[in-house]
Amino acid sequence: MTTEARRRGPRGPYAKSAERRAAIVEAASGVFAARGYRAGSFQEVADVVGMSQTSLLHYFPSKQALLLAVLDHRDSLLGGSVQRTPGPDFRTGVLRQAEYNSGVPGLIELYSVLAGEAATQDHPGRAWFIERFTTLRGNYEAEFQALKDAGRLRDGIDPARAAAGFVALWDGIQLQWLLDPEAVDVVAVLRDHLDLVILP
């Protein structure tokens, strides 16, 4: 494959199918963000992309499969840098990501709605969120542990609990901001917290 072909991506039937899938995931993200998973319907997603339910089922065999695709897609847009390595400097990486998030309220809304809903019984997104929080806590714990090893974590702070707390703070303050953007400054709250925990 030439460089140019690779840049353009595959062609032919596969490309068309991938485009369709992407359009469906996009539409489902909007529907689930607006209504949540349980109240959002397959039919509504089909209407948004202009397909029949039968055609939609060809791409995603169930609403649950669609939900998992939406969650993975959302992470590929947003979570990547936070979940893996936030760059050379932890504090800078986090604040940059928070800054970026303030420009994509729709994705934050999607996440807040589905995370709350996932805590309910038999929710098909539950396992995904449990795994996600486990991964996030582990990654942040490693960051805080590295700071501790470098003598830059404030005395007496436990890296594992600090990690759970930081993930919680970020989720919680984003929810307040979604509801009342004028009243809440996400980046300032996160910065205050990091300045308290991390020594210069």
Next chain:
Amino acid sequence: MTTEARRRGPRGPYAKSAERRAAIVEAASGVFAARGYRAGSFQEVADVVGMSQTSLLHYFPSKQALLLAVLDHRDSLLGGSVQRTPGPDFRTGVLRQAEYNSGVPGLIELYSVLAGEAATQDHPGRAWFIERFTTLRGNYEAEFQALKDAGRLRDGIDPARAAAGFVALWDGIQLQWLLDPEAVDVVAVLRDHLDLVILP
């Protein structure tokens, strides 16, 4: 009214009506906690209490009215002590409330689901949550300001942002706990945070 009559509450038709209302709110709390507001149906609530939809409408003219009653009721069970004064000592009051909350996961679930959902467009609980967060932030700010005035807030902490952050931390860590109770210790995370912010 004698003391005894007051203790027993009103009798006759009014008492019966109040009992019915309470049973409906209880049923709706369960339905909304399990499915969220949008997917939870009036019919399901009616089924749980064994009434017809028509009788239910006599007590609550709309699903929205029922939602607001559920939210107020949940606050009367849980939020009261936190939202008003958490007792003589802020730290003790908060940790006692968090300890109590761990025994009522259904109420925490109800709150997490509805708060996430409320951030979506045109949600009928949105105004309620905006007001609730405004009140909570104001009350916690007053607590942190009082600590600051007493020289017990760590240097450089802004009471208003600390208040928003503390509310966020609590909500976020409760959500993680709902999803994975074995992995998360809500009280320990809150205690760590307060010990960081409040000087002995």
